Amino acid sequence: MILVYINTLNGIGKSSYEAVTYAKKMGDSVVVLTNGNEEESNLSSLGDYGAEKVMIHREITSFESGQICDLISKVAEQHGINTIVFSHDHVSKAVAPMLSTRLSAGLVPGAISLPDSNGHIDVNVFSGKAIAKVSINSDKKIISLLPNSIPLEKNETTCVVEDLSLDLCEAKIKLLSKKELEGDIPLPEAELVVSAGRGLKGPENWGMVEDLAKTMGAATACSRPVSDIGWRPHHEHVGQTGIAIRPNLYIAAGISGAIQHLAGVNGSKVIVVINTDPEAPFFKAADYGIIGDAFEVLPKLNESMKKFMAQNN
Amino acid sequence: MKILVCISKSPDTTSKISFSDQNTKFDESGVQYIVNPYDEWYALVRALEIKESVGGSVTIITVGTQADDPIIRKALAIGADNAVRVDAQPSDAFYTAKQLSEYAKENAYDLILLGKETINYNGSQVGGMMAQLLDMPFISVASKLEVNGDSLTLESEVPGGIEVYEVLTPCVVSCAKGMAEQRIPNMRGIMAARTKPLSVVSPVDCQNLTSVVSYELPNEKSECKMIDPDNMDQLVDLLHGEAKVI
Numbered sequence: 001m002i003l004v005y006i007n008t009l010n011g012i013g014k015s016s017y018e019a020v021t022y023a024k025k026m027g028d029s030v031v032v033l034t035n036g037n038e039e040e041s042n043l044s045s046l047g048d049y050g051a052e053k054v055m056i057h058r059e060i061t062s063f064e065s066g067q068i069c070d071l072i073s074k075v076a077e078q079h080g081i082n083t084i085v086f087s088h089d090h091v092s093k094a095v096a097p098m099l100s101t102r103l104s105a106g107l108v109p110g111a112i113s114l115p116d117s118n119g120h121i122d123v124n125v126f127s128g129k130a131i132a133k134v135s136i137n138s139d140k141k142i143i144s145l146l147p148n149s150i151p152l153e154k155n156e157t158t159c160v161v162e163d164l165s166l167d168l169c170e171a172k173i174k175l176l177s178k179k180e181l182e183g184d185i186p187l188p189e190a191e192l193v194v195s196a197g198r199g200l201k202g203p204e205n206w207g208m209v210e211d212l213a214k215t216m217g218a219a220t221a222c223s224r225p226v227s228d229i230g231w232r233p234h235h236e237h238v239g240q241t242g243i244a245i246r247p248n249l250y251i252a253a254g255i256s257g258a259i260q261h262l263a264g265v266n267g268s269k270v271i272v273v274i275n276t277d278p279e280a281p282f283f284k285a286a287d288y289g290i291i292g293d294a295f296e297v298l299p300k301l302n303e304s305m306k307k308f309m310a311q312n313n
Numbered sequence: 314m315k316i317l318v319c320i321s322k323s324p325d326t327t328s329k330i331s332f333s334d335q336n337t338k339f340d341e342s343g344v345q346y347i348v349n350p351y352d353e354w355y356a357l358v359r360a361l362e363i364k365e366s367v368g369g370s371v372t373i374i375t376v377g378t379q380a381d382d383p384i385i386r387k388a389l390a391i392g393a394d395n396a397v398r399v400d401a402q403p404s405d406a407f408y409t410a411k412q413l414s415e416y417a418k419e420n421a422y423d424l425i426l427l428g429k430e431t432i433n434y435n436g437s438q439v440g441g442m443m444a445q446l447l448d449m450p451f452i453s454v455a456s457k458l459e460v461n462g463d464s465l466t467l468e469s470e471v472p473g474g475i476e477v478y479e480v481l482t483p484c485v486v487s488c489a490k491g492m493a494e495q496r497i498p499n500m501r502g503i504m505a506a507r508t509k510p511l512s513v514v515s516p517v518d519c520q521n522l523t524s525v526v527s528y529e530l531p532n533e534k535s536e537c538k539m540i541d542p543d544n545m546d547q548l549v550d551l552l553h554g555e556a557k558v559i
């Protein structure tokens with residue numbers, strides 16, 4: 001039996017279904033563990049991807065790494081579980097290493113492949129410039145799957161939802177408040193991303209980026225200087241010092257393509273670059289390039305996208 | 314406040330990444346190392362700011378070999394009081410966390426700061442492992458940290474917002490952007506760093522939990538296809554028909 005822990009405090013995202021798909025493809029039965037107050041009908045949707053059971057602990061309603069670690073480790077012990085799968089998100093980044101230490105289970109953070117016939121798992125290293133094959137030396141194993149790394153696969157399974165009651169260690173981290181940010185699609189999960197850089201000259205020009213993103217149902221991102229000077233919020237900053245994403249499509253307008261920027265986006269399946277400068281380094285990493293002024297190209301692309309969407313939806 | 318900052322090295326981002334010994338070893342020839350940016354810009358600088366406002370000390374620690382001493386001196390030049398090097402090749406995150414924790418345990422720190430991840434292995438593992446080994450609370454990817462006596466207020470970016478937490482020291486915090494502004498060492502700092510204490514300690518026995526078997530370079534990108542800026546219909550067609558991403 002494989003245990004998948006998912007965070008449902010912000011709803012059940014695509015990356016959760018990916019984690020269940022991944023576990024199912026490992027070939028064993030899959031049970032899911034979560035916490036919070038997600039509704040039963042939503043939780044049972046995990047059965048569509050192969051989960052037989054979802055266990056939910058309704059008392060932990062905030063991100064408390066210590067308690068979540070305690071929860072997973074107690075459930076794993078009760079069920080004699082040797083393999084635990086996470087989606088590589090902010091919760092797993094805190095909890096999986098704690099759990100790894102507690103269970104003496106080797107951890108592969110940010111896995112991008114299933115274990116091969118030798119049990120080796122691929123991860124991106126050197127900011128996406130290389131791939132390492134990692135072996136886990138312990139009997140117990142923890143794998144944290146990078147979002148957008150494997151295609152979702154349906155596997156209709158009857159799924160029961162079970163409320164867990166389990167005494168947990170005391171909470172040491174107190175949540176004082178939460179500031180909500182707007183922004184519809186979480187960037188790490190987005191399949192389509194429209195991004196722009198200093199070439200857009202000022203925050204007042206982001207309307208055309210947002211329009212295109214809206215037409216496509218894409219998330220928006222930006223280069224570091226743009227978030228540093230406050231044109232765009234920090235959480236949009238991608239790259240070596242921001243977040244790393246691997247959408248199916250990354251459209252970059254007015255971004256030069258510095259190596260530190262590429263580090264965060266070179267896992268994208270397809271890259272489109274719009275830049276006035278034919279020498280911009282980004283063209284070397286691009287699949288499709290447009291030498292042109294973003295101020296003209298983005299609205300035109302938006303029009304073409306609209307036409308396409310109207311025909312195909 | 315007695316603060317320990319864990320520092321790791323990482324290859325300068327412009328380094329060419331290649332491998333030797335049948336792709337089992339990172340080829341270090343010609344690679345310039347820097348202090349991992351998260352450790353330097355955020356963890357270390359915030360530690361110094363805290364010391365400047367409430368007093369205390371800032372010790373930096375790294376698990377590494379003598380070849381890493383220049384990195385340590387650089388961090389000392391930015392302002393840490395003293396440095397410790399656990400004399401070992403860090404072979405996996407657990408091994409590293411174990412070495413760091415053993416030292417931390419003996420010296421009773423109020424606060425242990427790390428970077429959110431190393432940019433070579435991008436694992437975000439060491440902090441959580443240390444917290445568990447030391448039985449301390451762990452706040453990851455914090456973008457703000459304020460000290461009020463023996464309690465800390467922290468902010469962390471989560472999907473959909475920013476969460477504000479309160480936690481008592483001692484604890485372990487991994488630091489991300491927003492925590493502090495980068496500091497450039499000045500001449501005085503660089504001079505002073507030469508004589509600041511750097512103690513070298515021996516590693517404790519510890520087994521790796523994971524190992525890297527081999528490395529690969531990603532497939533070369535095929536040639537970039539250029540599209541006429543006046544023909545965005547063609548781009549959309551290609552994205553749909555050829556690339557199949559929309």
Ligand SMILES: Cc1cc2nc3c(=O)[nH]c(=O)nc-3n(C[C@H](O)[C@H](O)[C@H](O)COP(=O)(O)OP(=O)(O)OC[C@H]3O[C@@H](n4cnc5c(N)ncnc54)[C@H](O)[C@@H]3O)c2cc1C
Pocket residue numbers: 196197198199200222223224225226237238239240241242253254255256257258259260261264274275276277280292293294295326350
């Ligand atoms: C240690 C370190 C870490 C870093 N981390 C990151 C990171 O995580 N993410 C990141 O993004 N950067 C990072 N950087 C910064 C990075 O090196 C670049 O400086 C940055 O990515 C450049 O941003 P940009 O492309 O938006 O701006 P610029 O380099 O100024 O490029 C603007 C581009 O827009 C083009 N342009 C101008 N006008 C137009 C127009 N009208 N239409 C179309 N194109 C136009 C120009 O030709 C140019 O190519 C880091 C740097 C360092 C040293």
Ligand SMILES: Nc1ncnc2c1ncn2[C@@H]1O[C@H](COP(=O)(O)O)[C@@H](O)[C@H]1O
Pocket residue numbers: 319320321322349351352374375376377403406409413426427428429430431434435436437438439440
């Ligand atoms: N060899 C090391 N010595 C000291 N600290 C380290 C070492 N490796 C990693 N760290 C710390 O752990 C953080 C997270 O690293 P990682 O888990 O490798 O992503 C880094 O930002 C450093 O603060």
